Amino acid sequence: MNRDNFKRIPKHIGIIPDGNRRWAVDHNMDKKDGYFYGINPGFQLYEIMLEYGIKEATFYGFTHDNTKRPPNQKKAFTNACVRAVNNLANRDANLLIIGNNKSSVFPSELMKYANNRIKFGKGLININFLVNYDWKWDINNGYTKQNSKDTFIDNIASSDISRIDLIIRWGGRRRLSGFLPVQSVYSDIYVIDDYWPDFKKDHFIEALKWYQTTDVTLGG
Amino acid sequence: MNRDNFKRIPKHIGIIPDGNRRWAVDHNMDKKDGYFYGINPGFQLYEIMLEYGIKEATFYGFTHDNTKRPPNQKKAFTNACVRAVNNLANRDANLLIIGNNKSSVFPSELMKYANNRIKFGKGLININFLVNYDWKWDINNGYTKQNSKDTFIDNIASSDISRIDLIIRWGGRRRLSGFLPVQSVYSDIYVIDDYWPDFKKDHFIEALKWYQTTDVTLGG
Numbered sequence: 001m002n003r004d005n006f007k008r009i010p011k012h013i014g015i016i017p018d019g020n021r022r023w024a025v026d027h028n029m030d031k032k033d034g035y036f037y038g039i040n041p042g043f044q045l046y047e048i049m050l051e052y053g054i055k056e057a058t059f060y061g062f063t064h065d066n067t068k069r070p071p072n073q074k075k076a077f078t079n080a081c082v083r084a085v086n087n088l089a090n091r092d093a094n095l096l097i098i099g100n101n102k103s104s105v106f107p108s109e110l111m112k113y114a115n116n117r118i119k120f121g122k123g124l125i126n127i128n129f130l131v132n133y134d135w136k137w138d139i140n141n142g143y144t145k146q147n148s149k150d151t152f153i154d155n156i157a158s159s160d161i162s163r164i165d166l167i168i169r170w171g172g173r174r175r176l177s178g179f180l181p182v183q184s185v186y187s188d189i190y191v192i193d194d195y196w197p198d199f200k201k202d203h204f205i206e207a208l209k210w211y212q213t214t215d216v217t218l219g220g
Numbered sequence: 221m222n223r224d225n226f227k228r229i230p231k232h233i234g235i236i237p238d239g240n241r242r243w244a245v246d247h248n249m250d251k252k253d254g255y256f257y258g259i260n261p262g263f264q265l266y267e268i269m270l271e272y273g274i275k276e277a278t279f280y281g282f283t284h285d286n287t288k289r290p291p292n293q294k295k296a297f298t299n300a301c302v303r304a305v306n307n308l309a310n311r312d313a314n315l316l317i318i319g320n321n322k323s324s325v326f327p328s329e330l331m332k333y334a335n336n337r338i339k340f341g342k343g344l345i346n347i348n349f350l351v352n353y354d355w356k357w358d359i360n361n362g363y364t365k366q367n368s369k370d371t372f373i374d375n376i377a378s379s380d381i382s383r384i385d386l387i388i389r390w391g392g393r394r395r396l397s398g399f400l401p402v403q404s405v406y407s408d409i410y411v412i413d414d415y416w417p418d419f420k421k422d423h424f425i426e427a428l429k430w431y432q433t434t435d436v437t438l439g440g
Contacts, residue, residue: 063439065438065439065440066439066440068440069440135405136371136372136373139359139372139402140371140372151356151360152356152359152360153356173408173434174408174409174410174411174434175406175407175408175409175434176396176404176405176406176407176409177405177406177437177439178405178406178439181401181402181404181405182359182401184396184401185355185396185397185398185401186395186396186397186398187395187396188393188394188395189394189395189396189409190394191394214393214394217397218285219283219285219286219397219398220285220286220288220289
């Protein structure tokens, strides 16, 4: 299957890379060690998305809720996010990190990238990365910035992230877990039972095949 | 299967009763005629939810987006909603209708019930009904009412509707279509391929069985 086999390709894909800890347990590792094995799949997917002409992708890094997990897990997923960004900086993407960087759990290494889009290399795809993201923080941000002519949507913290066409979630859970509630209102949601560290290209292809069969009504 | 067979029962269930028009076409009817056949399933489900001790249920009636459909469809789904409410008024539920009742497409017959909970009979279950609902209107409402101490969540139009544990969608689409984005952030989503007018008790039971297998982390 290549790009020309698809009559309709989503413009913006949301990625929920779940199941790292369950994968680690299945492989007789500590839960925390799963996150490291979630980095490489992200770059495999990045290459495939370039090949298929995807314009924008949003990856769920970690949420503020996640930071209440045990300290060694928190350290492990934070490190994985920092490594991922440092690796992406050597590639061709426009990176936008969205998350609450006024909080002490926001990684200091990523402060320079927070809440502003930055071009790496040829900037072939917009990559949004949710780091210490909190859906309440996101929407509430609109209130503080608002002027009377705007609606909240113009002012949410993630207002530079566009509507999401297709969300792919690994790890079998059928829910959004606070993933960009505004951009997800009309998204088609495809769930893959395999854990994220077991990512393979076929997952992406099967999601695209399914996406072709959906209609797009945007609530109409 | 009865209630005692389940170790965990959702407190609040969201119902997306989709597929009325596709059902009508499959039965050689006009699309608009499907909505009428969607009324009775709602009351079958209401009885089953009482039997299983469900405390709260939210039904997707129609959205503001839906009112852009052809006038005969708009009339048909509006009538179906009015009939459903008139029928519920003879039963035992606490009804809360949430929707923009300042708009001309809000049914005048339901104006007396808009945006205030009303007890019918013994009030055995909280039933929320989204009528001319619009997710942007819902969230934006928080802005206009806000005082500095509140977050937006205290002030959204649907603030009297609690967090949803389980969303069941009929008609095969795997998406939320603007259904209460704030209350749905952590909801588990179960999709039934059958169209809503073909509702049967087994659909509900299979959704409850699946719900038992999920974990509830609320993002943690």
